[in-house]
Amino acid sequence: MTHSLDPEDAAGFRRAAHELLDACLDRLEGARDHPWQPVPGSVKAGYRLDGDDTGQGEAALARRLASDVLPHGTGNTHPRFFGWVHGTGLASGLLSEMVAATMNANLGGRDHGAVYIERAVIDWARGVFGFPEGASGVLVTGTSQATVIALAAARVCALGPQMRRTGQGAVRLTAYAGTGAHNAVKKALELLGIGADNLRAIPETDRGMDPVALRAAIAADRAAGARPFAVIGTAGSVGLGRFDDLRALADIARDEGLWLHVDGAFGAWARLAGDPWQGLVAGIERADSLACDFHKWMYVPYDCGLVLIRDETAHRAAFAARPSYLEGQDRGLAGGDPWFCDYGTDLSRGNRALRVWSALVAYGPERLGAAIADNCARAAQMGALVRADPHMRPMAPVISNLCVFTADARLSPEAQGDLNTRIAQELQLSGEAVFSTVTIDGITALRAAIANHRTRAEDVAQAIAAVARARDAG
Template sequence: MSGHMSPEEFRKFGRQVVDWIADYYAGVEEHPVRSRVPPGEIRAQLPAHPPERGESFERVLSDLDAVLMPGVTHWQHPNFFAYFPANATGPAILGDLLSSGLGVQGMVWATSPACTELETVVVDWMAELLGLPEHFRTDAVGGGVIQDSASSAALVACLAALQRESGGGIASQGITRRHPLYISAHTHSSLERAARMVGVGADNLRVVDVDPDTLGMDPKHLDALIVEDLAAGAVPTLACATIGTTSTTAIDPVREVGEVCRARGVWLHVDAAYAGVAAVCPELRWINDGVAEFADSYCTNAHKWLLTNFDCSLLWMADRQPMIDALSILPEYLRNPATASGEVIDYRDWQVPLGRRFRALKLWSVLRWYGAAGLRTHIRTTVGLAQEFADWVRDDPRFAVLEPHPLGLVCFRPLFPELSIDEANDRTYRLMESLNDSGQLYLTHTKVDGRTLLRFAVGSPQTERRHVLAAWQRIQGALG
């Protein structure tokens, strides 16, 4: 094969690819959830050198089946209960295909007005669906943007916070003083990475105590650390409150943390990467208590629980100016009348990379297909399944459930009263690995107070009650 793929060839092979994906979803349950291949097996089956001449697309699809599929861990499997959900659905996949087909580079409004303006619409729609404050809207002082991940959102928030706390000098002069950031032991590691990348340094991360019952950040200890740093001549810069920590979905008391940040002049970033989308359900909007009054930035991932395939992370700013001041550079080759007019948003100033894909298309497709009612049904269904699972675990005296668990994640552990903590942890981990090796389900683990817990995350649209029940029966059976 040589030359470019013609429209007719694309039509032919595109149909084959869509059929392949449809067949994959129809039969995904037949695969072992976690890949069983040893390290290096996939690479050993691939040529060491690139092809000199082009090959047919049929051969590409053939190697996908024969070589790559055994090495795939099936995140869309109904028995995937590990990490957090990373949902991909038909409307999102088709929206992503349209984005790829258009091939838009949406770095500024002028490079494709539809790319920018559709994004402003969908982030405003999402703010409304989640009950977020009016000043987060793009037609207000703040605004929203689609990032690739919550890690990038945290990095942008740190840059904006540094810009504001320095009085606007960071972008031109760099960091000249110590700028502590405040997290808890359960804050996502992306905040430490952001501290490293912006030049704050990991040693300037201050770890705030948590409430032993809720695992939420202790506002009094946060205030004490800030006062201590101020006395030492530092510039306290940003605190991260988490709504739904990765480890256990603990929820920091945003209102109380926000009151401390407001009083001390510290930027409050709210990381709701997993849990924030639950607020599409009015009965779950309590998770965002304090966000409207105190959050300077807020992030949640549509690509986890909201039926939109990776990557699609939503970041809102209460005031976008510090972010733009930190990130905006206008070389001559990007100058254009629309930017000069000040009437448009140039999203290149809202993210770390210059270039950006037309991500809004897939989120728009999901919102149009499901509507608010469909999104609420999905969240409520998966929360209900998780709560039923927790009831089953609680009713078995051989297990203990970590409380609270208000959303789609349940953390639990088998009880080994005759063993030391270390021995019990080892047994728990080996139990998990035996279940994962079976290929029938996939769990991950965490540690709280030195004890290993199993994490059971429900969130896939493929997961039904029968899958959750079967998983619990396998867990019980593995314990003996």
């Protein structure tokens, strides 16, 4: 009797796998025909793992994956999915995920091909963002995890490596970010024990964080006995798509002796988009650390984020720890130093880099950058359609790929919010378009984040027409 979990019927497994691959290819090719829809109750009930629902074999699994799982995603592959900044996937990702699953490599360390692919991806990104030779990086789940890693390195840089043993004691560290900064910054400070109360929310204009208010907040904290340690700039805010003036922030960080971290979850990739959008991230090359996501504006499959850190010594000082069973060797599989487990929180790490490497091999940075630029153009188009409607009104300038507006500015703020919420829900349920909502100046507004390489001009026109119809239908 064998206890192997490999397929008992290899030929049958091959047939089932090919059928499932065809189903995946059909779904990918027909993304335009599959908007989000609620998961039926019978399907939800079928997900339970009890009774006869387990131990069915690979062929039955393949059938269930095709019928019960594949059709019920968030709809973010659809070209009129504008809710939140969701990645949309690439055909190259289907290929890379097959290979990654087959290899099942652990990228915590050791000497094997996937490690060198991750180094190549980091080197490429370092060049894109103008970080110096010798800067370090590691691929992570996303910008939330990247922010924790970057601010952990910033703290060690501020207090010294001994704080990993002793903690930060009575030192009250303070950090600074714009009011529109992502909640990941607050969470990172909470997780690191610095505390959310020590994050200063700096007022913003349409150009991002106010430099004068930032300098005043730093001075006030120093006078109160706190120790400022980090400025967190934003390249593409989650609510309105704002970009901080990174050059101005870099000057302040230099003058004040602070670490400059940039949250570039999606907006950092404007660097590839050409004029005028690449100018939004001018100065990003001066950051001490950068967090961004490949799974957003680089379109690769979830999850895949990146943290870059200018000073490799500071990065390693915050995380390196090798018990004897992980001791490196000069030859064999235990070689391959440096190991990525010394640059983050994870020893067990999946092959995220293969998704990025495959996208770059298949499409190249020029095509990816052109898709990013087109997303910005589509947002500008949506803004123009909103302005052309006699009753709609933009709630903020369209800076990159976000358009935020109200469907009927004639109404009271409360009534506008109720209408916009109703429209968002109705269009989601009808499959016509997915908008999210965000509260601006007391009004719950419709928000479109265009981050799909499949979105065309006609999709934007259809979506705004659907908003108008839903509004006028009352």
